[in-house]
Amino acid sequence: MVEKVRIAGVGMIPFTKPGTGETYPVMAERAARAALDDAGLSYECVQQACAGYVYGDSTAGQAGLYSLGLSGIPVVNVNNNCATGSSALWLARQAVASGAADCVLAVGFEQMRPGALAGVWDDRPDPLRRFLDRMTELQGFDERAPVAAQLFGGAGVAHTAVHGTDPATFAKIAVKARRHAAANPYAVFRTPVTEAEVLASPRVYGPLTRLQCCPPTCGAAAAVLCSDDFARRHAVASPVVIRAQAMTSDSPGTFDSGDMRRVVGYEMTREAAQQVYEASGYGPEDIDVVELHDCFTVNELLSYEALGLTPEGAGEKFVLDGDNTYGGRVVVNPSGGLLSKGHPLGATGLAQCAELVWQLRGQAEARQVEGAKTALQHNIGLGGACVVTLYEKAAER
Template sequence: MTRAVHVAGVGMIPFAKPGASDPYPLLGARAAKAALADARVDYQRIEQVYAGFVYGDSCSGQAAIYHLGLTGVPVINVNNNCATGSTALYLARQAIASGAAECVLALGFEQMQRGALGVHYADRPDPSQRFLDAMQATQGTDPQAPIAAQLFGGAGRMHMQLYGTQPETFARIAVKARRHAQHNPNAIFRAPLTLDEVMASPPVFDPLTRLQCCPPTCGGAAAVLCSEEFARRHGLDLSVVIQAQAMTTDGNSSFDESDMRKLVGYDMARHAARQVYEAAGIGPEDIPVVELHDCFTANELITYEALGLAPEGGAEQFIADGDNTYGGKVVTNPSGGLLSKGHPLGATGLAQCAELVWQLRGQAGARQVEGARLALQHNLGVGGACVVTLYART
């Protein structure tokens, strides 16, 4: 048996460029304090902490959480590449749903360096080597381009080859992201962009230009989860519940089909979304707002189809019709997404959670999707992991 899991509080601190932020322990502590204050829960009542980060030494979670107090609470450190924050959320939800705990904190933070992601431990096998080998066999390698851009740019190329998608279609996603971000005080990049500006920015890996790639940033985000019984006992907000959640990793199709979309997680996302829809008894047509993993415009485009928001091969028309923004079928990334907020790897999934909770509470200000009672989150990490979460307003 599983119990309902409520999101009692969320917190996020504005993301910052590398070199312009606090050290990671303070990033994590500030985000955790914000979530606890939002939930109106004292840290003494937290029974478990799941702390997510990618770039940091062992027990970085403790270094952050000890700023809140020394209660002896279990602190579990989580690292799952770009899906780290939502993996911490997944574990925290399981703890509540199973009855192992009544009130749990999920925390994500990251202090990143400038430039493209790279290998930090060159003296041992690279865990992404199988992905690099598959990319090499499928499209070759460009020594001048960042690896992540080659992976996701290759997915965009595959969509272009299969469906005739035009380069400008990807660029329109960046324009939409900035249009949404202008209303988000937590986003780094809030100035609107034109299609010409996006297309004219320096090329990174065709079809991607620089303004179609999310920047590395530093930041923190957190969520307090609890059971219904705990919330009622302590007078907490019961308005948002995690209605369904699924986590997937790679299957054979990621490597065996010479499809760059699947190599970067298309099937992981598709399978996770289907599990969520089935568990909740809904379909993608019922979703009014989504925060999805737009590390590159190409990934946002293929994710429309993976989540069923657009039919396979239909993402270009979906974008052309304005169905990915206000006034269309579903508002995607009302926060501005990773393209505008930045992407502090460990914090991203919990920042998505925060945005969707604000949307369901009606607290998103000028970003508000009117009448939203369901919200879907998609957080992806090549390597690989994908977490899809459905939130509902009770």
């Protein structure tokens, strides 16, 4: 395995509300073309492709990529719930790092319907059944509330029970997300909101109100990965490399701990982050900018602690001290995150990648984190999968 894999190019399209954008093959093609153009490469250079989506039929990846060319390359379709985009990125990185390919395209896309997330199949076992059964044992089941909100809202209740977290702290995270998204032309929700507006929006579950829940979104994003040798031969200028990356799934603590925070992936995140820090030689104190999985405000605060950005139980202080934004210790979700940029499930991980690459290149315009040299990405999917990726700005060649 080679030590580093270079991000040759990234691309994404503006995210939209369901029913207002393009079809998934068009979105996928546009994002992939943008990444190739950014890299200065043609599709003929790509030796493998990984396509991520959650709501779609088999071989939807081919449907999105065939407009780029019928090159005969392997196209692998990926579905790992909300971690799908970064799972495609993980597979692409492995292919390059192992020497199986010199240039791989990862693309993620989603054409979603309005409303809360829901399963498609009702004639077979639900892959989340074990999670839902454990949730019901711990806190009951509310027929009126969306399932995802019950899971993550319950985790917020658990955090509050242990650490006394003020519900207003979660609301402050939503305010920050909108403030950051105001500078992002790719984001769906760019209008600022106040803490009072967030708290006054309809209650969903536990501490969560509607403005603390990510919206269903349509969109696509892509990245082209290559080896250093390929970059030299093709004059790829991008200085961003993946220094370390880890993917984890659930451990016994998810179901045995009696803690809703563990049910929604706290252990997966902590383990993946520890693997990345050990492999990279960096620690959380060395990170300049983070894109993490803020599907709900609660999960952003939990992720501060699971990623080691702050000690367990200190997430609230991290928010109150402003250490999660510009002028603080580390800028978290400069894009606006899932809460405000939007969450097209298959595209989210690659949209996070695009944002961090732009940050490390100094191309993030009004949302630029000054002097950013290291970046951390966190993408989680219940069921479960978690991918943590550490990027660094390499020396100019």
